[in-house]
Amino acid sequence: MRKILLGLVSICLLVGVNGQETVYPAPKQTTSIVITGATVHVGNGQVIENASIVITDGKIAAVGKNVTVPAGASTVDAKGKHVYPGLILPSSNLGLVEVSSVRAMNDSREIGDMNPNVRSLIAYNTDSKIINTLRSNGILLANIVPEGGLLSGSSSVVQLDAWNWEDAAYKTDEGIHFNMPTMMPRPRFGGFGGGGGGGQQPQTDPIKEGLERVEMIKGFFNEAKAYAASPTHEETNLKLAAVKGLFDKKQKLYIHANTVRQMLVALDFVKEFGFDVVIVGGSDSWQIADLLKQNNVSVILNQPHNLPTAEDDDVDQPYKTPAMLQKAGVLFSINDEDGSTRGRNLAFNAGTAAAYGLGKEEAIQAITLNAAKILGVSDRTGSIEVGKDANVIISEGDILDMKTSVVTDAFIQGRKVDLNDKQKQLNDRYNQKYKLKAF
């Protein structure tokens, strides 16, 4: 009934314009909620069958087979369904880039190489049409990441049901992003259909050039360290001040890197500065998994649904990389940064990892608790444990498998999130047109 009504509303209000304006952020939780009869995937590898979850004041009050249900609690029957912690998209330009091909809709790259002081959070657009489509697939939190240059700025974790960015902020400026120079020769073109040419040597040494840029960044951090050590400053430097949190580990240093050489250089920032380093990308991380583990470097694997890096690689290398990191004990999370689907296939990237050697619960952990740990929010979210924020989703079946992944309910801090989105509204609208049965 509600759906039909909503469909009618959308027809009345949304003629020819983008939808979703009738999807409202949920108000604060007032009454307790109990989810019953569920298979609970805690997020830490544990599964509790036929369990209940009590949510009070936005927090998880109880989890288990026998829980005390507060009086007046509303019940969500999840019999036969699966409950998971809200999924976390660990690195995304969500809310910064609405349509990548339109310059006016891009807010992720500032001019210049050194932008540690720019903050993604303040440009995060809670009215992005993409956000709700992620919620529909179980993603309740995301790390909003600036792009470009060497130091792109700071990222913040947001929850995906808010009126504005201040409400959305979940952890502010939790990390600084550094794009490691590629240190690889650029491709040469001009060979025509094979043969001929011979090719010119690169004029410069890309490794040397890259390392010089890294040295420049280290110089910056050395000055930032000195700057942070002094309580007062004759002249305020916004850029140096912006990275203060790195030195007392209140911030992570996210190093965007894929090759072994890049990642080995990234270890410098552990050794020389003692930073908490997270590799973002990590397509070749499987080659140095043990070194990453030894140095407590965690990894955000950007896109398991990708082609192998080299044509000689095993055809399924990107699919099995997560299992290899798991085996080596590296803390990693899985990301979906596909520019054509905008992050909504996060769970399926993890599902593919599960098909190629990762345990199913480990795969879930990679997009919940591991992500929370990496982003520094595991004290509040990432697993269904008492005391944590009630960021919880309910799915009709295995969330990792598109065949069965249908998210029916979602709670962010105990608030029951409206799972409607622009795409569902358009679906309703045209079901109406063709008089197809609503589903």
Add this chain to the structure above:
Amino acid sequence: MRKRSCLQRLGLMASLHLVVVACFAQPTFPENGVADNRLQCFAFTNATIVKDGQTTLNNATLVIRKGKIVAVGNNVTIPKDAVTVDCSGKYIYPSFIDIYADYGTSLPVTTTGPGGFGGGGFNPGQQPQLASGTKGAYGWNQAIKTDADAFKVFAVDDAKAKPLRDAGFGTVLSHIRDGIARGTGAVVTLANEKENLVILKEKASAHFSFNKGTSRQSYPSSMMGSIALLRQSFLDAQWYKTKPSGEGLNLTLQYWNDQLGLPQIFEANDKWNDLRADRIGDEFGVQYIIKAGQNEYQRIKEIKATGATYILPLNYPQAQDVEDPNDARFVSLNDMKHWELAPTNAGAFEKAGIPFCLTTADLRTVNQFWTNLRKAMDYGLTETRAMDALTKTPATILGIYNQVGSLDVGKWANFLITSGSPFNDKTSIFQNWVQGMKFVVKDEAANIAGTYNLNIHSPTGTETYTLDIKGNNQLTMFGKDTLNSRFTFDGKTVRLNYAPMVRRQRPQGAPDPQQRPGFGRGVSGEAPLPPSAYRLSGISNGTEWNGTGVDSMGTSFTWTATFVKAADPKADSARKKEIPVIGKVVYPFEPFGWEEGQQPKQETILIRNATVWTNEAEGVMQNSDVLIKNGKIAAVGKNLSDAGARVIDGTGKHVTPGIIDEHSHIAAASINEGGQSVTSEVRIADNVNPDDINIYRQLSGGVTTSHILHGSANVIGGQTQLLKLRWGGNDDDLKFKGADGFIKFALGENVKRSPFAVGNNSNNNRYPDTRMGVEQVLVDAFTRAKDYERSWKDYEANKSKKGVVAVAPRRDLELDALVEILNNKRFITCHSYVQSEINSAIEVANRMGYKVNTFTHILEGYKVADKMKEHGAHVSTFSDWWAYKMEVQDAIPYNAAIMKKVGLNVAINSDDPEMARRLNQEAAKIIKYGGVSEEDALKMVTLNPAKMLHVDSKVGSLKAGKDGDVVLWSDHPLSIYAKALYTIVDGTMYFDRMKDEELRKLVDTERNRLIRKMNGEKRSGASVIPAQPTYNVILSCTDHNHDHGLLSIDGDEISND
């Protein structure tokens, strides 16, 4: 008298070649001074004369006069007026011919920037140049340069001629190496003479390539565009013979026709391009002579089948520095294998019996010619064939064998005087005579080795020493003892410094000079000489050297040295080297390719007790069997058996038809011909590329058929090609035989070039720039096509009528394809997104009388599903792509389900080499988004695309009689946990997950072997270049933001100009 002396004496004349000598007086040229017409008659006696590859005369004589050979043989009367040159111990060979040179015609400016299209082509970010920039009564396309005549611009350039002559060449075919049609080449000699005299044949050849070179005109911007332009040019030239009134004077076509009688030489430079060139020739009755690349050994059977004669360059890839494993990581096995195998190319041609010439073209420097040729000989090329390839074969092709190419009477006196066979690496070429002019290549003084007596004539008497000379800079000098000395000889001037005799007596305790490092060891050259050394300078007058010297006291003296005896002859170093150990060619030349004989073969396969998804009325059959025999599905049912079958236990597993991808861009050399808004003349079929690793990767995801579409750069794109993924097959093997022809259309943002505006300011100047214009492009194209069709019908009706002069219309390949559409002989798959343009495309089609067979992408299809249904179109879409550009803002993942429910035939496609290997998962999303049944979802990637491609009678379901294109899955095929265990095409197991494990090990082993070999090369002191990462060009629709990793290059980012 020593045998070499005559030549040495003649060596005096060597310096003359530096001065322009008017050897041949040209009657029309006035003389400034006193006439100096010489007889120019020489007799070379006592030589071993290799007249041609087959004939060798011992102790023979060659007589030349006025630049031509007048006698050759064993019993030749030497003319009285001849200068006799004793060539005892010497060999005389015909000078070589380089059939692929740009000597004297090279472009003043090098070709622009990247100079070609490695695959991508059309650069959407650049403003196109739509018209030719050539002024004059020429044709429409700047890359068709039939007006270029090498002989008109040819200028003698002795600095460029010298390295060629030094390499043994006397004659070259030179042409202007620029453009798709390059005009004519001229045969010229390398003599340093007036152009009038060195041009032997002014129009000897016509030249072609796929590379538009310096042309800045947008069209063509792809391999298939180049091919289409050549094809159309052939037709236009034929048509031009009818003197069509509307065309006026078209010199480009006129010259094209004029040049058809010449040998046609095509620069293809790559094994697949060779085949492409040959096929164009076949269409128009031309047998091209093909300038090859270095990789033909990878497909030598196909190369032989062309029947062409080839021109082989001898450049090889350089060894890379792969010592650092982090560098080696990104160097592909293919690149390393090719480095190892490229020197086998010429040998492979010889072994296959393919005629070929050799050229210095493409070498980094001409100096490498002999090193590389000898390397080719180490790898299987024989001397006889190398000789022919440098003499008779090119001369015959060019019709100049009556002038050059052997040492026969009447031919030009173009010959080499050598110490032996030039194909032997110990041999020196001493002189190269071109048109009777002598050019010294290497002074014979190189052969001064021997023992000499040196007499120092000082006022106090004569001191005598013995010189044991090993080479131009190597000598050991003896008195009573071995002396420390330093020696140089440049062919004429002798310089010798030596330390005076070591005293017998020396003071007690004084350091022993013998102990000084390098001193007194008798080895010349390296040891430091004391300041008191004697300094001698002289001139070699043959067997006697005369000179002056100064001793340590500054006293002058004279000296002579006299030849005593020659050095012991060097051991005959016949070239009988073993062919080095090398890896095997694999098919395709890619990782996971098959060695010869290891290719999977068609088998009888019985899969037992599986869950079988038939896509037929039987639906999903539990515990059932599938029998594949003779490439076809023989039976689907229970308890099947076949005595000869390979039985596969399918318990707990699932069998489905092979996956069919309606929208793919893999396995093609180019995808987008964006140079014009209508390019229906281009064909993906012309540039299929079997060497694409993505074929194998997609097999690993259960894909058996891929529809390779032209990109979306223009409204009417090119003709598509349906492929079966027969990994290892050649470009023809991959084609899906007997399938209907399709063509790609595109609407919206890409064709109006809006995504590529710079800073939101469009730099587009190519019509159309709006959806309004897109519609008009379609209307105009089909209006022209109808007029065109009518003009042909009129012509056909009238041509046999008496009294009517019927003129055949111009055949236009672009309009031919559109006429095919109008007659239901070619079918459209139309890239489209928003409802307005879909509506418009249908309306135009209805108005013009054609059908849109398939709407592809069609992300707003759900908005006009009823209209598409009414039109009878099929639809093929993405499951969940959106929000990467404005026209996909209303894309919804429920699209496929809505369209299906409205009654359309719906497919889910990839448009992406990564997603293509998970199309089963993409189909599964339609269960999630819209609740279609599992069977219907699977059909969206199997039977439904088969229907829209008109091949559902052959593929798409499991039914007896259909093609044996079958996948065995480890799990429910729509589950994310499903893996393709076997992917079978035509009953042949092209992907086998167990076999894949073995292939991975082979790839590793072969990589390691080659890395070790390259490292060995480096450690042995050979020059290596820095490691070059192997980047892969991923071709796409120009459409999306899917990243493919750090070695991938988006084809659209590669500019062609």
